[in-house]
Each structure stands twice: as structure tokens, then as C-alpha cells.
Amino acid sequence: MQNPISSISNFKKFLKKILLPYFLLSVLIGFVFNLFFEKNIILGSYSSGAYKINRIINSNNKNEIAFFGSSRAERSFIPDSLVKDGFNYGMVGTAADVLMFCLREECKKKNKTVPIVFAFDLNGLNYGVGDISNFLYNSDYPPIRKLLGTDYKYIYNVPFLKYYGHFEIYTKYYLNNIISLTKLNNKGGAIEKNELTKANFDELVKLRLAGNTEFHNDPKLLADFLNIVDENKNRKFILVAPPYHRSVFAGFTNLNKAEEFLNSLKLHKNIVVLDFSQLPYPDKYFFDTSHLNLAGAVEFNHLLRDSLAHYIN
Amino acid sequence: MLFNSIEFLYFFIVVTTLFFVLPYKVRWILLLAASCFFYMFFKPVYILILAFTIFIDYFAGIFIEQEEDRKKKKIYLIASLVANIGVLAIFKYYNFLNFNLTFVTGFFHLRNPIPYLNILLPIGLSFHTFQAMSYTLEVYYGRQKAEHHFGIYALYVMFYPQLVAGPIERPQNILPQFHQKQHFSIENAQLGLNLIAIGLFKKIVVADRLGLYVDQLYANINNANSISTVLAVIFYTIQIYCDFSGYSDIARGTAKFMGFDLMLNFNFPLLSKSVSEYWRRWHISLSTWFNDYLYTPIVINRRDWGKLSVVFGLFITFLISGLWHGAAWTFIAWGILHSIALTYEFLTRKTRSKIGKKVPVFLNNFLSWLFTLSFVSFTLIFFRSDSFGKAQMVIQKILHFNFSLNLVQLCLEKGPLNLILTFLSLFLWGLIKVPDKNSGYSRNVLFLVTITFLIIILGRNAESNFIYFQF
Numbered sequence: 001m002q003n004p005i006s007s008i009s010n011f012k013k014f015l016k017k018i019l020l021p022y023f024l025l026s027v028l029i030g031f032v033f034n035l036f037f038e039k040n041i042i043l044g045s046y047s048s049g050a051y052k053i054n055r056i057i058n059s060n061n062k063n064e065i066a067f068f069g070s071s072r073a074e075r076s077f078i079p080d081s082l083v084k085d086g087f088n089y090g091m092v093g094t095a096a097d098v099l100m101f102c103l104r105e106e107c108k109k110k111n112k113t114v115p116i117v118f119a120f121d122l123n124g125l126n127y128g129v130g131d132i133s134n135f136l137y138n139s140d141y142p143p144i145r146k147l148l149g150t151d152y153k154y155i156y157n158v159p160f161l162k163y164y165g166h167f168e169i170y171t172k173y174y175l176n177n178i179i180s181l182t183k184l185n186n187k188g189g190a191i192e193k194n195e196l197t198k199a200n201f202d203e204l205v206k207l208r209l210a211g212n213t214e215f216h217n218d219p220k221l222l223a224d225f226l227n228i229v230d231e232n233k234n235r236k237f238i239l240v241a242p243p244y245h246r247s248v249f250a251g252f253t254n255l256n257k258a259e260e261f262l263n264s265l266k267l268h269k270n271i272v273v274l275d276f277s278q279l280p281y282p283d284k285y286f287f288d289t290s291h292l293n294l295a296g297a298v299e300f301n302h303l304l305r306d307s308l309a310h311y312i313n
Numbered sequence: 314m315l316f317n318s319i320e321f322l323y324f325f326i327v328v329t330t331l332f333f334v335l336p337y338k339v340r341w342i343l344l345l346a347a348s349c350f351f352y353m354f355f356k357p358v359y360i361l362i363l364a365f366t367i368f369i370d371y372f373a374g375i376f377i378e379q380e381e382d383r384k385k386k387k388i389y390l391i392a393s394l395v396a397n398i399g400v401l402a403i404f405k406y407y408n409f410l411n412f413n414l415t416f417v418t419g420f421f422h423l424r425n426p427i428p429y430l431n432i433l434l435p436i437g438l439s440f441h442t443f444q445a446m447s448y449t450l451e452v453y454y455g456r457q458k459a460e461h462h463f464g465i466y467a468l469y470v471m472f473y474p475q476l477v478a479g480p481i482e483r484p485q486n487i488l489p490q491f492h493q494k495q496h497f498s499i500e501n502a503q504l505g506l507n508l509i510a511i512g513l514f515k516k517i518v519v520a521d522r523l524g525l526y527v528d529q530l531y532a533n534i535n536n537a538n539s540i541s542t543v544l545a546v547i548f549y550t551i552q553i554y555c556d557f558s559g560y561s562d563i564a565r566g567t568a569k570f571m572g573f574d575l576m577l578n579f580n581f582p583l584l585s586k587s588v589s590e591y592w593r594r595w596h597i598s599l600s601t602w603f604n605d606y607l608y609t610p611i612v613i614n615r616r617d618w619g620k621l622s623v624v625f626g627l628f629i630t631f632l633i634s635g636l637w638h639g640a641a642w643t644f645i646a647w648g649i650l651h652s653i654a655l656t657y658e659f660l661t662r663k664t665r666s667k668i669g670k671k672v673p674v675f676l677n678n679f680l681s682w683l684f685t686l687s688f689v690s691f692t693l694i695f696f697r698s699d700s701f702g703k704a705q706m707v708i709q710k711i712l713h714f715n716f717s718l719n720l721v722q723l724c725l726e727k728g729p730l731n732l733i734l735t736f737l738s739l740f741l742w743g744l745i746k747v748p749d750k751n752s753g754y755s756r757n758v759l760f761l762v763t764i765t766f767l768i769i770i771l772g773r774n775a776e777s778n779f780i781y782f783q784f
Contacts, residue, residue, distance in 0.1 A: 007333070007496040014499045017754040018506070018761075025762045033766075165774020172730045182720065182728060194721050200536045 034160040037167070041174045042137050047074070047183070047190040048173035049091040049134030056089055056105045057138055062112045065312060067188070068102045069119030070094050070130075075291045076119060076242035079187040081301040083312055088188035090119065093130030096221045100228065101147050107232045115236035115272075115311055122241065122248070122258050122277055123213060125221040133166035184294055191297045192287040201283065208247040208289045215258035229268055236270050236311055241277040243300060245289035249278065274307050276300065314354035315778065316563045317516050324351065325567060328473075332571050337494045341464050344491075348473040352436075355477075359435040362400055363471060369396040370445045371466045374452045378459035386453060393449040397442045404434055409640035437477030439637055443602055445470050448484045450606055457484045465491045472573075474564040478557070478781045480578040480598035487573070495572030500750055503757050508566025510764040511747050515559030516779070517772035518738045523552035525773065526735055529725040531697065534706050538722045542710040549697050550690040551739065554583055556780045557596070583689075586681035588654040591689060599637070603630050623659055627652045638696070643704060647695040654688055738771055 042050050056066070065086040067077040073090030080086070089102055099118060106116055129135070129151060135144050139156040156162045163170070176183050176190065183190040196204070229237055241262070249255060265271045285296025292300055314321050328347045335343055353360050373393035380386045408429050415425040448469065451457035460466040469488055475481075530537050530545035537545070561578035568575045582595035592600050608630040615622035628649070635648020658665075669677045698704035724732045745764070748756045 007498075010499045011333070011497045014497070014502050017499070018503065018758060021754075021758045022761050025758065026765055029762065029766065033770075161769065164769045165772065167770045168730065168734060172728065175730060195719075196721055197536065197717075197719055200721065203535060 030160040034163075037163070037170070038137060042170050045170070045173040045177040046188050047177055047185050048170060049094075049131060050137045050170065051173075052089045052091060052188060053134050053138055053144070055087070056102055057141060060109050060112075061085070062109070063114060065114050065117060066102075066106050067117045067119070068099055068106075070099075070121055072121055072242050072290060073119035074188070074190050075192055075287070076240075076297055076300060077117070077304075078184075078189050078191065078297060078301045081186075081298070082305050082308055086117075086187060088186070088190075090188070091130055091134055093128060094134075095121075095128035095130075096125040096218070096225075097127045097147065098129055100221060100224050101143060103225070103228050103237075105143070107228060107235065113234050115238050117238045117240060117308070120239045120241045120262070122215060122244065122252070122255075124216040124258065124261065125218045125225070126216055127218070127221075131166075131169060133163075133169045136162050136166060189297075191294050192291065193294050194287070195293065196288065201286075201288070204288050205245065205247045208245070209250055211251055213248055213252045215252075215254050215261065217257070217261060226268070229271060233270055236272060238272045238274065238308065238311055239265060240304065241273075241275045243276050243279040243281050243285075243292065243296070245283070245286050246278075246280070247289050272311055274304070276303065279303075314351050316560065316567075317513060317777075320354075329567075329570055332495075333497045340495075341462075341468055341491060344473070345464055345468050345471065348468065348471040348476060351473040352471065352476055355436045356433065362404070362435055362438075363441065366397055366400060366442065366445050367467050367470050369393055370449050370470070371460070371463055373449050374459040374466070375461065377449065377452045390449055390453045394446060397446050401438060401442050403430075404432060404438055406636070406640045440479045440481055441470050441476060443481045443599070443637075444475075444479075447481065447602060447606070451484050457488075460484070460488055472568070474567040474573075475575055478560050478564070478779055479596075480561055480564065480576045481602055482576060482598065486576060490573050493572075498572065501569050501572050503748075503754075504750060505566045505568075505570030506761060507747050507757065508562045508569060510566075510761055511745065512559040512562030512564075512566060513768055514745070514764050515555040515562065515742065517768050519742050520552045520556035520559060520780075521773040521775055521777055522731075522735050522738050522771070523548040523555070524777065525727060525731060526725060527552055527697070529727060531703070531707075533725070534703070534710060536722065537710050537725075538715040538717050538719070539711055539713055540716055541723055541725060542707060546690050546694060546707065546711070547686075548735070550583065550686070550693050553693065553696070553780055554579070554595075555742070560779045560781065583686060584682065585685050586678055587658055587685055588651065588688060589658050591685055592651075592655070599634075603634055607633065620660070624656050627655050627659070631655070641699075643695045643698055643701060646701070646704075647692050650692045650695070734771060741767060741771075 042048065043054060045051055063085045065079075065083045067073055067079065067082075067086060067088045067090060069090045071090065071092040074088060074092060075090070077086075077088045077090065079088050091098065103116065103118070106112075129148060132148070132151065135148060136156060138144050139148075139152075139162060145152055155164070175181070177185055180193070182192070182194050184193055239262070252258075262273050262275055266273050279300075281292075281296055281299070285292055285299060287293040287296075314324060324347070328343070331343055332340055349360060352363065370393050373389050376389045377386050377393075380389065411425070411427050411429055414427065418425045448457070448460075448466075452459050460469065465488065468491055469482075469484060470476075472482075472487065527545045527549045530541055534542075558579040561575075565575045565577075576598055578596060578598050580594040580597065582591050585591035585594055608626045611626040611629055612622045615625060618625065631648040631652035632645060633648070634651075635644040635646070638644045638647070669681075672680075694707050695701075695704050698707065720729065748760050752760075
């Protein structure tokens with residue numbers, strides 16, 4: 001049986017031989033890995049949300065036409081098919097609050113007068129920051145902290161550890177960027193190459209028909225948007241509503257409200273509304289009921305290019 | 314409080330430090346208070362259930378020991394068992410029995426007047442109830458002296474590392490340890506940390522990642538094909554093993570750090586070459602519990618039935634084992650399937666041994682392992698499914714023999730990288746070797762650093778519940 005003195009000396013030995021080397025080695029490896037991962041993987045993929053957020057904050061290319069929005073933007077806009085110098089900032093799972101953040105960041109760029117294009121979802125103005133991994137690299141940027149609100153955690157201040165649970169998503173974007181196995185990548189646009197089976201697609205249509213789609217207008221977000229528009233009269237805001245599968249409209253409870261909303265925006269001089277939401281595209285152009293597939297996106301971009309040409313030199 | 318949460322890390326550091334700082338005489342108070350806090354983190358009011366059974370069993374133990382009349386001893390034992398099983402019956406089986414009663418009365422066009430209870434199952438109820446019953450049974454059989462220190466007895470039932478999911482300890486193993494002085498030992502600390510690390514790796518990296526694939530498939534079985542369904546069935550077998558044995562490792566590691574030895578709960582069960590071997594290696598603390606307190610008494614009492622006593626004993630034991638896991642017919646089906654397999658193995662032992670001798674050893678071992686793993690995986694379809702309908706759909710998907718290579722069907726929603734990482738986590742798990750007590754300090758440090766990085770980089774930040782918590 002040990003005595004208390006040997007217990008203390010054992011603890012000192014444990015600190016010296018195990019805990020201290022463990023912490024030192026962990027910090028060292030963590031620091032090196034963090035540097036490598038951030039530089040090469042997170043910022044090495046044009047289509048990742050983290051890269052896009054970093055780009056919208058830091059890049060200042062005055063000729064770049066920015067395309068904003070959710071996954072419907074990411075999967076609908078192929079920048080090289082649409083404009084000479086464009087970038088698709090669409091991010092999966094994000095809603096209007098992230099769009100407002102992006103618009104505000106874009107409008108901060110001095111000497112930039114080119115139009116801004118953004119995709120509009122018929123479910124209206126809602127809140128949703130999407131995947132938190134999009135914001136971790138720039139988590140110390142005050143507007144990001146404000147955007148995340150209560151979702152902000154203290155761990156986001158700790159390098160390397162803040163990425164716990166998110167390494168997969170960064171790697172996924174990075175690999176997609178390199179090998180384009182499941183997506184076609186073009187300047188931030190990531191168009192789905194995969195196809196669902198017919199049974200799977202029919203199941204989604206059935207679900208869509210059974211559920212209700214609803215337009216929702218958040219007054220605070222709308223006021224925010226109109227403020228941005230009014231404060232930046234030198235910029236044109238082009239709102240594009242990409243096509244939906246027809247099943248979406250069968251279950252839409254207040255489509256008239258969405259149409260009224262779009263018509264009200266048209267009254268603003270520097271807002272252009274291009275509504276393609278009800279284009280009668282066949283099933284073969286859709287990945288699911290809200291997103292186009294590669295063939296659909298190519299077809300849609302032909303059409304959109306001509307429309308945008310009126311507003312973009 | 315989950316072992317795989319940041320709160321537990323703080324809890325572990327504070328409790329373990331205080332444990333070694335405080336004088337020996339008050340350590341039991343610290344451990345008991347910590348255990349209460351740990352349990353109350355889930356649903357505070359349920360501590361009263363534990364208090365009730367602890368109170369009953371504490372006095373039952375003393376009365377059984379003091380009483381010389383065999384009949385009275387039995388009455389005290391029965392009172393204790395009724396209290397424990399009664400709590401289980403109310404919280405775990407009441408609604409299940411009532412549901413079945415409604416079904417039967419409905420069959421005769423009658424209305425079941427008994428109302429349903431709107432209650433949550435207390436976490437780990439089956440585990441601590443069985444541990445408590447083990448105490449009174451051991452005292453009754455005269456193999457264990459009654460514990461007269463109420464605090465130590467309460468700690469025996471509530472010791473936080475094994476409170477909610479075992480191992481289901483025996484009083485002979487753990488009670489004496491609570492009376493011993495524990496000093497800080499670098500060997501215990503090393504072994505404890507290594508066990509915690511490998512347990513967390515199994516849970517966060519392997520089980521949770523496999524679970525992602527399994528959950529996607531079970532949630533959307535209509536869109537799966539035969540390949541993805543077979544993969545999910547095998548993945549679930551590994552998931553449940555890593556999830557549960559991961560928990561046991563963390564429990565044993567946490568206890569070991571403070572100098573307490575909990576029993577080994579898993580001994581590489583997925584390498585078993587027969588179902589009976591599987592049950593000697595899987596959830597050892599429960600299978601030995603059933604063996605000691607249910608199966609053996611049944612077989613001994615019915616020994617005049619010959620081989621039939623074993624068959625009967627197996628059937629009853631696994632029927633109850635199924636029910637122990639969950640109040641649903643799918644768990645009962647799982648238990649009965651295992652009893653059938655064990656009966657088959659028992660009745661054909663000699664024949665199989667003769668055939669085995671004619672086949673090359675390697676081939677015999679390989680086929681035995683493959684059949685066992687396939688059987689165990691098949692039975693787990695019932696374990697994982699929330700209804701017979703779902704289990705039937707999974708089996709039908711396998712039997713459709715649809716081997717299309719559609720990427721969405723194969724990789725499911727999360728895509729190919731998730732599937733690649735799933736295989737990578739399995740591969741890494743196979744490579745990892747936990748250092749033993751003879752390994753040097755540097756080997757231990759390297760192991761801990763490697764596991765830490767694998768968890769951070771490959772782990773799922775889900776803080777998901779352990780599967781066995783629901784039992």
C-alpha cells in the first residue's frame with residue numbers, strides 16, 4: 001500500500017511525464033495542422049461556404065459580379081456561362097439573414113458599381129445561417145459574431161479546436177473542387193451531377209405535394225434589405241427566382257403573397273426582378289423539387305444570360 | 314451528463330482532483346454527491362426512484378443477513394425483488410403491457426379502460442436495478458455480507474462511472490474497493506486515461522460515424538438498394554459494439570483513474586465463432602447476471618427434464634433478456650432468435666464437432682466466424698427496427714438483390730466522402746493498439762495525442778446519446 005507522500009510524488013511524475021508532454025505535443029501539432037488545413041483545405045476550395053465568406057469579406061475586385069443566395073443560387077448559377085467576371089457566393093442552407101450579411105459586405109466595397117445578382121426563394125424572407133462551418137474561419141470578424149448571435153460559442157475563439165466536427169465538410173468541398181465527382185464546379189457554383197433514382201425523385205414529389213409551401217415575409221429583414229438598396233443607389237440589385245418543380249406550386253398556400261411581394265420590389269428603381277420560378281421545365285432538369293440538376297442549370301443559364309445582358313455590360 | 318460531452322470533461326477533472334485531495338474518510342461522500350449530480354443532470358426528480366430502491370435493498374440486505382429462518386429470509390428477498398421489478402414494471406413495461414391489452418380487448422371489440430402513463434423511462438433503470446438485485450441475491454445466497462454503511466451501499470448502486478449503462482457490478486467486486494484507501498498511482502492514471510481515450514474514439518469516431526449511415530438508411534429505407542442495406546446492417550453491428558463497449562471503456566477508465574477496478578464487459582465479441590461464444594464475450598456483466606440468477610437456477614430446478622431443461626432455460630433467459638433491453642416485440646423477437654441459435658448449437662454440438670474435424674481448421678474457423686457475425690447482424694435488424702414492419706422492409710431490401718451502383722443509393726444523403734471516412738474509421742480502429750501497463754511514458758503520450766487528434770479531426774461533433782442509455 002502506498003503512502004500519501006508517494007501519492008504526491010506519483011502525481012508530480014504523472015504531470016511531468018504524461019500531462020505536460022501531452023499538452024505540449026498537442027499544441028505543437030495542432031498549431032502546424034491548423035496552419036496547413038486553413039491555408040490549403042479551407043481556403044483551397046472555391047465552392048466551400050468558408051471560402052465564400054472569407055472572399056466576400058476580403059476580396060475587392062471591382063469588376064466581379066457577385067451571385068448570392070442559398071443552395072438554389074449555388075446550384076443554379078454557372079458564373080462563366082452568365083458573365084465575364086462573376087462569382088457564385090450561394091451557400092447551402094442559408095436564408096435571408098445571411099443574404100443581408102453578404103449584400104452589406106458587398107456594398108462596403110468602395111469603387112464598385114457593378115450589379116449584384118441574388119437568388120430569391122419563394123418561401124420568402126426567413127432566418128437561417130446554415131452550416132456553422134461556413135463562418136468558423138472568420139469567426140472573430142464582428143459582423144459574423146453578430147450574425148451568429150446565440151449560436152456563437154466560446155470554442156470558436158480557439159484555433160484548430162473550433163473546427164472539431166467540421167473537418168469532413170471542408171475536405172468534402174476541397175475534394176469536390178479537385179475531382180468534381182458529384183458536382184460540377186465553376187467559380188463558386190456547384191451543380192449537382194448525381195441523379196436520384198426515379199423512385200426516389202417520385203417520393204420527393206409526393207412529399208412536396210403532401211406538404212405545404214408557404215411564403216413568409218419578415219418585416220425586419222425586409223426593412224434591412226430596403227435600407228441596403230436605398231443606401232446604395234449606385235448599385236443595381238437583380239433578384240432572380242430560379243425554376244422550381246411544378247409540384248411546389250401544387251402545394252403552395254399563398255403564392256399570391258409571393259407574387260405581390262415581388263411586384264412591390266419592382267417599384268424600386270435599382271431593383272430588377274427576373275422571375276423564372278414557374279418555368280415549365282420537365283422532370284429531367286431537376287435534381288429534386290427545389291434544385292436544378294446539371295442539364296437544368298445549363299438550360300436555365302442560357303436563358304438567364306440573355307436576360308442579364310440587358311443590365312450587365 | 315454524457316461521457317462524450319465537454320461538461321463531463323470538467324466534471325471528471327473536478328471530481329478526480331477532489332477525490333485525491335480530500336481525506337479518505339470523506340471520499341465516499343464526494344463520490345456519492347458526484348454520482349447524484351451526474352444522475353440528476355438527466356432528470357433530477359428520478360433520483361427519488363433510486364433513493365427508494367436503495368433504501369429498500371439496504372434494509373433487505375441487513376434483514377436477510379440477520380434472519381436465521383430460511384422462510385423469512387426469502388420473504389425479505391422477495392420484498393426487495395418486488396420493489397426493484399415493480400419500479401421496472403411501472404416505468405418500463407406498464408405502457409407496453411397496456412398497449413398489448415388494448416390490442417387484445419380490441420380484438421374482442423371491447424374497450425380497455427386502463428389509462429396510459431405519460432412518463433419518461435429513467436435513464437439506465439435496467440442497469441442499476443439489476444445491480445441492486447444482484448446485491449440482495451448475493452446476500453441471500455450467503456456469498457456476500459450485508460453492507461452496513463448506508464453511504465457505501467448507496468455508492469454501490471450509484472457509482473457514477475457505471476450508473477447509467479454498467480458494467481452491472483457484483484457486490485463482491487466493488488463493495489470492498491469502496492472500503493479501501495485509494496492513492497494516486499501513475500499506472501492507474503495511465504491505464505485510466507488510455508481506456509477513456511479508446512472509449513471516446515470508439516464512440517465519437519467509429520460508432521457515431523457508422524450511425525450516420527445506419528440512421529440515414531433506416532430513415533429512408535425505400536430508397537436503399539441491397540448493397541447499402543447489407544452495409545447498414547453490418548455497420549449497425551459494429552456501431553452498437555463500439556457504442557456500448559466505448560461506454561464501458563470510459564466507465565472503466567474513469568474508475569481506474571481513481572483506483573477502482575470495474576469488471577471487463579466486452580472481450581472482442583465480434584470475433585466469436587459461435588453464438589454461445591458471442592454471449593461469453595458480449596455484455597459479460599449482463600450475460601453472467603442472467604447465467605447466475607436465472608438460467609442456472611432454471612436448469613438446476615428442472616434437471617429431471619434432461620436436455621429439455623437447458624432448452625427451456627435458454628428460452629426463458631433470452632426472452633427476458635430481450636425484454637430487459639426494451640419493452641417492444643422486436644426486442645422479444647431478438648431474444649427468441651438468440652435462444653433458438655443457442656438451442657441449435659447445444660443440440661448439435663457433437664455433430665458439428667465431427668463435421669468441423671473434416672474441414673481445414675482455417676476454413677472452419679472462418680466459416681464459423683462468418684455465420685456467427687451474419688446471424689448476430691441479422692438479429693440486430695429487429696433490435697434496430699422500431700417495428701416488425703420496418704424489420705421486414707430491411708430484410709426485403711436485402712432479398713431484392715438490387716446491386717445497382719447508383720452513387721446516391723450507395724452513399725446515401727451524406728455522399729461518398731462520408732462512406733470513405735466510415736471505412737477509414739474502421740481501418741484506424743483496427744490499427745490502434747492500446748498501450749498496456751508495461752508500455753513506456755512516451756508510448757502512452759503518443760497514444761493519447763494520436764487519439765485526441767483522430768477524435769478532433771474524424772469525430773462527429775454530435776454529443777449523441779449512447780444506444781444502451783435507453784435501456
